[in-house]
Amino acid sequence: MLELQNINKIFGQFTPNENHALKNINLKINQGDFITIIGSNGAGKSTLYNIIAGTYAPTNGEIFLLGDPPHALRKITKQPEYKRAKFIGRIFQNPLLGTAGKLSLEDNMLLASYKGIRSLKINLNDKKREEFRERISVLGMNLEHRLKDNVELFSGGQRQALTLLMAVMSNPQILLLDEHTAALDPSNAAKVMELTEKFAREYNLTVLMITHNIHQAIASGNRLLMMDGGEIIIDIPKEKKEKLSVGDLLNWFKEIKHKDLDNDRILLG
Amino acid sequence: MAEVILIEGLIYGITALGVFISFRILDFPDLTVDGSFPLGAAIMAFCLLHGVNPALSFFLSFLGGCGAGLVTALIHSKLKVPSLLAGILTMTMLYSVNLRILENKANVSFLKIDTIFNQVRTFAESLGGGFVSGDVAIVIFMLFFAFILKILLDLFFYTDYGIAMYALGSNPQLITSYGMNQERIKGVGIALSNGLVALSGGLASLYNGYSDIGYGTGIIVAGLATVMLGEFLLRSNKIFWLTTRVLLGSILYRGLMFLARMYGYKIGMEPNDLKLMTGLLIIVCLFVSKNDIKHIVKKGLLNRKEGIT
Numbered sequence: 234m235l236e237l238q239n240i241n242k243i244f245g246q247f248t249p250n251e252n253h254a255l256k257n258i259n260l261k262i263n264q265g266d267f268i269t270i271i272g273s274n275g276a277g278k279s280t281l282y283n284i285i286a287g288t289y290a291p292t293n294g295e296i297f298l299l300g301d302p303p304h305a306l307r308k309i310t311k312q313p314e315y316k317r318a319k320f321i322g323r324i325f326q327n328p329l330l331g332t333a334g335k336l337s338l339e340d341n342m343l344l345a346s347y348k349g350i351r352s353l354k355i356n357l358n359d360k361k362r363e364e365f366r367e368r369i370s371v372l373g374m375n376l377e378h379r380l381k382d383n384v385e386l387f388s389g390g391q392r393q394a395l396t397l398l399m400a401v402m403s404n405p406q407i408l409l410l411d412e413h414t415a416a417l418d419p420s421n422a423a424k425v426m427e428l429t430e431k432f433a434r435e436y437n438l439t440v441l442m443i444t445h446n447i448h449q450a451i452a453s454g455n456r457l458l459m460m461d462g463g464e465i466i467i468d469i470p471k472e473k474k475e476k477l478s479v480g481d482l483l484n485w486f487k488e489i490k491h492k493d494l495d496n497d498r499i500l501l502g
Numbered sequence: 503m504a505e506v507i508l509i510e511g512l513i514y515g516i517t518a519l520g521v522f523i524s525f526r527i528l529d530f531p532d533l534t535v536d537g538s539f540p541l542g543a544a545i546m547a548f549c550l551l552h553g554v555n556p557a558l559s560f561f562l563s564f565l566g567g568c569g570a571g572l573v574t575a576l577i578h579s580k581l582k583v584p585s586l587l588a589g590i591l592t593m594t595m596l597y598s599v600n601l602r603i604l605e606n607k608a609n610v611s612f613l614k615i616d617t618i619f620n621q622v623r624t625f626a627e628s629l630g631g632g633f634v635s636g637d638v639a640i641v642i643f644m645l646f647f648a649f650i651l652k653i654l655l656d657l658f659f660y661t662d663y664g665i666a667m668y669a670l671g672s673n674p675q676l677i678t679s680y681g682m683n684q685e686r687i688k689g690v691g692i693a694l695s696n697g698l699v700a701l702s703g704g705l706a707s708l709y710n711g712y713s714d715i716g717y718g719t720g721i722i723v724a725g726l727a728t729v730m731l732g733e734f735l736l737r738s739n740k741i742f743w744l745t746t747r748v749l750l751g752s753i754l755y756r757g758l759m760f761l762a763r764m765y766g767y768k769i770g771m772e773p774n775d776l777k778l779m780t781g782l783l784i785i786v787c788l789f790v791s792k793n794d795i796k797h798i799v800k801k802g803l804l805n806r807k808e809g810i811t
Contacts, residue, residue: 314678315677315678315681315682315683316681318678318680318681319681323679325675330673330676331676331679332673332676333668333669333673333676334672335668335671335672335739336665336668336669336672340665340668340669343662343665344665344666344669344676344680345680348680348681349681351662351663351665351666352661352663353658353661353662353663354661354662355657355660355661356661356662357660357665381739383739
């Protein structure tokens with residue numbers, strides 16, 4: 234579904250500040266995978282996302298994505314970000330980045346209801362509004378009657394839940410979640426996480442989720458990747474993941490890197 | 503007096519609509535306006551002197567403005583130049599272009615030409631009986647003209663493309679995330695904005711009876727003051743009211759300027775002070791919108807009652 238081959242990313246190559254952010258990443262993601270990615274700061278998680286989404290071009294290596302026609306991998310290494318965004322949904326940590334605050338809820342949902350080039354058609358009608366109302370009621374946040382309100386009036390949790398719904402509505406091949414619950418309070422974070430799992434199940438989504446929380450990484454999803462120093466050091470498939478505990482993960486890390494995982498944010502989060 | 507304010511308000515209101523698109527909707531401070539306004543006037547003068555059909559000459563003014571806007575947008579997006587600098591570059595280049603279009607004259611008079619405003623005036627007077635005076639007829643003509651433009655603009659912002667353009671100003675990342683090209687939408691928006699400004703420049707030159715190379719000075723500031731004044735008049739998030747309040751703000755602004763010209767001499771003001779007044783007006787507007795004035799006044803009164811001050 235998504236394939237990365239020998240991806241390297243070097244920032245500031247041939248300068249004194251050279252930073253080898255991704256080292257020879259090979260990754261194959263299958264349809265329906267729900268992958269959690271864990272790693273300390275500077276492990277290369279966000280760089281990996283930026284490479285997949287197209288914000289940065291890789292220094293070398295190739296990216297393939299299943300697109301139309303289905304069942305055929307296409308090379309998307311050189312495709313600009315906005316073009317491959319048709320197949321990739323991405324949610325950021327900051328709830329403000331996923332919705333347009335100055336637009337009403339219905340306008341935001343209209344933007345999300347399909348991707349790509351816009352025409353001079355007026356597509357927002359009462360039938361669409363009814364459909365949006367039905368969709369938004371799934372969130373259980375009492376937003377059904379606020380279709381005409383500007384999104385900037387909503388809380389962070391509401392905006393992030395809406396971002397998630399909009400990303401799902403646009404029907405992406407793969408959904409990239411970048412610590413999307415980290416900026417929310419615990420109850421909203423739990424709510425958004427619950428919705429994420431619900432949508433992933435119902436729409437059989439392929440999801441990649443970065444998290445700093447080791448418990449969350451183990452609890453959700455069916456595959457776990459651990460990154461450190463620009464490499465994927467641990468890749469735990471579904472069968473092993475079910476029996477996985479925090480202790481196991483820490484021991485493995487110690488075996489591989491010959492040092493303790495001493496990141497408070499990961500352990501305590 | 504009221505007629506003049508209304509006519510000027512509606513003519514410059516079209517400029518304000520353009521400024522509203524670039525500043526408020528796209529969040530793109532676009533200084534091209536100072537060049538595209540006289541560009542519209544210059545194209546109009548060229549068309550009049552060469553006997554081009556009035557409707558076509560309006561359209562050519564609009565197209566000229568679109569072209570100027572497109573140049574700014576291309577400089578901004580292709581060369582990664584900040585929006586302000588891109589606008590200043592185009593504006594400066596337009597000065598020479600405008601002089602060329604005016605055939606190297608700084609000022610072209612339409613005295614001997616029967617402009618569309620003259621025709622409206624003669625038509626109204628030919629009806630006889632003093633039923634509608636010439637100026638009132640022009641007000642009605644401009645009301646129609648501005649209203650049709652406004653409705654077209656509203657319709658545009660109801661379409662998918664218009665909504666995407668609005669979203670671009672609010673959150674550019676969203677546009678990329680949903681598979682649209684930011685640069686293209688921005689280009690179309692800036693072109694549209696400058697097209698409206700140039701159209702308004704053409705109208706202004708027709709109304710004043712001459713086209714001048716110095717028309718553009720301070721147009722952007724006046725437009726911005728207009729947009730801000732309008733924002734005090736109405737609060738809404740509906741595009742219909744957003745554009746309405748721009749036009750209302752323009753009439754209010756012209757009214758204020760008219761008062762300043764009429765009665766300013768009593769406090770020693772000269773016509774030359776108008777630009778300073780416009781700038782101060784913007785500063786006052788910014789101050790009022792930053793600090794909720796009503797709130798401050800109320801608090802002050804309360805404090806006085808309690809004897810704190």
